[in-house]
Amino acid sequence: MTRHLARSSASLVAALLVSASLSAQTKIALRKNSFTPSQDVQLGRQAAAEVRQQLPMLNDSPTDALVETIGRRLVAAVPARLGQPAFRYSFDVVNLREINAFALPGGPMFLHRGMLQAARTDDEVAGVMAHELSHVVLRHGTLQAAKAQKFQIGAIAGQVLGAIVGGQKGAIIAQGSQIGLGTYFLKYSREYEREADLLGAQLMARAGYDPRQMANMFRTIQQQGGNSGPEFLSDHPDPGNRHDAIVREAASLKIAGAATTGPAFDSVRARLARMPAAPTTQQVARANQR
Ligand SMILES: [Zn+2]
Numbered sequence: 001m002t003r004h005l006a007r008s009s010a011s012l013v014a015a016l017l018v019s020a021s022l023s024a025q026t027k028i029a030l031r032k033n034s035f036t037p038s039q040d041v042q043l044g045r046q047a048a049a050e051v052r053q054q055l056p057m058l059n060d061s062p063t064d065a066l067v068e069t070i071g072r073r074l075v076a077a078v079p080a081r082l083g084q085p086a087f088r089y090s091f092d093v094v095n096l097r098e099i100n101a102f103a104l105p106g107g108p109m110f111l112h113r114g115m116l117q118a119a120r121t122d123d124e125v126a127g128v129m130a131h132e133l134s135h136v137v138l139r140h141g142t143l144q145a146a147k148a149q150k151f152q153i154g155a156i157a158g159q160v161l162g163a164i165v166g167g168q169k170g171a172i173i174a175q176g177s178q179i180g181l182g183t184y185f186l187k188y189s190r191e192y193e194r195e196a197d198l199l200g201a202q203l204m205a206r207a208g209y210d211p212r213q214m215a216n217m218f219r220t221i222q223q224q225g226g227n228s229g230p231e232f233l234s235d236h237p238d239p240g241n242r243h244d245a246i247v248r249e250a251a252s253l254k255i256a257g258a259a260t261t262g263p264a265f266d267s268v269r270a271r272l273a274r275m276p277a278a279p280t281t282q283q284v285a286r287a288n289q290r
Contacts, residue, residue, distance in 0.1 A: 025252045028138065028199045030082060035142035037086045041106035043142065048090070048108035054288055056279070058093040058113055062271060066264045067091040067111055070126050073259060074133050077206035082137050082199075089136075091129070097278040099221050100232045102186055103132035105141040113278045115232075118224055119217060122265035126207065127214030130200035131236070138199065140192040187235045194239035201249045208259035215246040 035043075058064070071091035089107040096112045103109040109132050111125075119125045135141065188196070201211035221232050239245070 025202055026198045026249060028082075028195050028202075030138060031143055033139050033143050034146045035105075035139070037084045037106070037139075039105075040084075040139055040142050041086050041088060043145075044104035044106035044108050045088075047104045048110075051094075051104075051108075051110060052092070054284075055110075056095040056284060058095040060093070060271070060275075062264070063093050063113075063116070063268050064091075066122075066261065066268045067093055067116075067125070067129070069264070070122065070129055070259070070261055071109065071133070073207040073209075073261075074126065074130050074203050077203045078133075078137055084137070084139075087136065089133075095278045096284065097280045098231055099224055100235075101128050101132055102235070103136045103141075105136065105139065107136055109133065109136070113272060117269065117272050118220060119265075119269075120220070121213060122259065122261040123204070123209045123213035124217040124220070125265065126204055126209040126259065126261075127200065127211070127217040130203045130207075130209070130211075131196045131214060133203060134196040134199040135188060135192065138192070138195055140188055140196070141186075144188065144192070188237070190237055190239040193236055193242075194245070196236075197239065197242060197246050198249050201246055202253060205250070205253035205255045208255060208257045210255060211250040211253055212247055215243045215250070218242055218246075 068091050071089060075089050084106075087107045089109070091109050091111070093116065094110050094112050097114045098112055099114045099118045100112040101110065101115050109129065111129070115128060116125060119128070197214070200214055204211040204214060218233075218238075
């Protein structure tokens with residue numbers, strides 16, 4: 001009897017330990033970065049000015065209001081230990097067809113209209129935004145830029161747009177820049193992807209979104225591949241078992257309330273569908289060349 005009890009209590013302890021390790025959310029910490037937070041802000045601001053000048057901004061109030069609302073909810077969910085008081089977040093929609101999104105150091109985030117139209121729910125939009133926001137918060141852009149042997153802030157900022165517009169396809173704007181330093185801002189390592197997935201899931205739950213929808217959105221992006229999908233995934237490579245890893249993290253998270261941006265998303269989606277089709281990035285790049 002005693003032995004039996006001892007054995008069952010030992011297995012109970014083992015079971016508790018396993019469930020504790022399964023249910024704890026992953027702790028994500030800031031890495032040591034040779035840039036200062038205010039350099040992140042400066043770099044991102046320069047690059048964002050260039051983006052706004054060269055890419056067609058949608059400038060549609062209801063759409064901007066929606067991404068602003070989702071973005072602010074997510075920013076408010078950033079834990080204090082990771083927050084950067086110097087960062088200035090902004091959320092813009094670019095009138096481009098590809099399913100893409102990108103964020104620059106220090107806070108500026110740009111969502112392609114194609115991304116909003118591919119998403120099925122506001123949770124899926126929040127998933128992409130939470131992932132991008134996590135790269136900003138964790139300062140992955142400048143961490144990667146610091147890996148370059150030599151860097152000059154002006155040189156980096158000047159090449160960011162080439163990295164965005166040139167992409168994998170024509171490198172029309174990026175011509176002559178080969179692998180620009182700016183690509184460090186936008187093409188992340190698998191380790192940073194893993195961190196952005198996990199922190200992104202945590203931010204979603206704290207903001208009232210279902211983190212499993214981030215996993216679904218990545219699957220949608222993958223399925224819609226073809227000519228309009230893979231750009232996002234080439235900048236944000238799968239760290240391995242992406243879908244399962246996000247779902248596992250989600251299982252450890254409690255969703256705080258409900259975000260209530262669903263109705264606004266539905267009306268924005270209908271609105272975007274009624275507009276003339278967005279141009280492709282290539283079309284815009286060619287027009288900029290003239
Ligand atoms: Zn990423």
